[in-house]
Amino acid sequence: MSEPRLTNTALYLQRLGFDAPPAPTLENLSRLQLRHTGAFPFENLTTLSGEPVLIDLPSIEQKVLHDGRGGYCYELNKLFLALLQELGFDARAISGRVVMGQPEGAWTARTHRLSLLTIDDVRYITDVGFGGMVPTAPLLLDSRGEQLTPHEPYRIEQHVDGYTLRANVDGEWRAMYIFDLQRQEDIDFTVGNWYVSTHPGSSFAERLMVARTGEGWRRTLNNGSFAIHRIGEDSERRQVADVSELIELLEREFGIRVPEHAQLKCTLERLIDLTDG
Template sequence: MDVDAYLDRLGVAWPAAPDLATLRHLQERHLAAVPFENLSIHLGEPIELTEDALFGKIVRRRRGGFCYELNGLFAALLRSLGYDVSLHAAQVFRPDGTLGPPLDHAAIVVSLDEDWLVDVGFGRFSRHPLRLAGVDAQSDPDGEFLVLDAPLGDIDVLQDGKPQYRLERRPRPLSDFVPMAWWQATSPSSHFTKSLTCSRPTSQGRVTLSGDRLIETVDGVRHEVVLASEAAIRLAYRVYFGLALSRLPTPPGESPLTSGELSPTLP
């Protein structure tokens, strides 16, 4: 991996040591610089879960991605910087409180003096590492987080009292997530095929572009505007997210490729 290029993508100087303060800074900068987005699904681009492919997309082409991509590559960067890192699968809680399928999400655990949950691929979530052994609420710019014991030794993560996902303790290689990444990118039942989103936190809140709707939250106040032209949408992708797209993604329901063409790419 070209660590210098990745750090430049994040706007970060080469860190002095793989400690908690550096980890916190890297996570903040990754979230701010690399958007959470599912544009590839609506551009007809394959989801390739290999380090080379992810580096080319996120660093060289200065794109974003969803959980498997963002946390998969960030984990590789952290290892290159000397951190003890593992990827873990999670099941995301649905609005009705039931759990999604296994490997629904990928998150990072970093072992320092204790284990820390790091996640740059869940949209609006913690901006700082969360102590996995913590029993008290952990304050963060994006809410108050609780980490609770769950059945079978798993861990439930709550944000502002609402369950977000159930994390496995078992570490997994990135290749374990390939089939579920394919399902997320192709299934009509996947919320990623049903919606188009590009989002990142800002110093005052969050900015999201969903199709032609630009949504900004500033100091807790939500502002929404409908962009009237393709030129305005392209400009918003460039100004707010640093994305220079050669073409706009196709709206959900009008997929440019069939599921068979978006076949999984194995490492």
């Protein structure tokens, strides 16, 4: 049985600023990735509502393109990969282990989805679903040097088990995630998504995480802590006072149409007083 295709490619491209399908070039991939991280926010409201996170393509397309929502890696990167393949890019899904914030050398569960592309025999990774540190440009897989993006510089280290993606944050090369090129099927992502969205120890089940990029800035929301990070400047931070302000901020700063959901509202009220360290 073949994978469902996008049902509204024109709308998707329009949201990304394209009036017609762009050619499958590196330049257009760079535009698509940068615009995607600005147009479609990273968010985990569905998990916090207690509802299942559906990662079949029709459900993701409905949620992100029609319901005014964003999503996390299993949603955003699946949707983006479907678009890239529709446009003629040679692309496939791969997976990784998030180690951001972990001790150096940590080995975590395989719970991140991203994509591998080949353009003119050169390999790249592309990722539009990595929260507040999402790369905003495709990255050369087989280069070990510093790679500039519209936001932070990144670099990819190769080791015996695969690769480590690092970002330069405040002058320090911090590990983001470990990944390899092993073939992945829908069942692999189903297992990872189930763990991320339901396991009581998953950060996605215990705190609000929202992010969006723009020209020279990143916006993040961790529980009730809202921040605007401007490249080369000090971050602006403030604490959200109550759930009404939180919902208004989600809509104004992140473009999220917050669903009317009793359990979600109760969860947000509980989380709002927890300051993300």
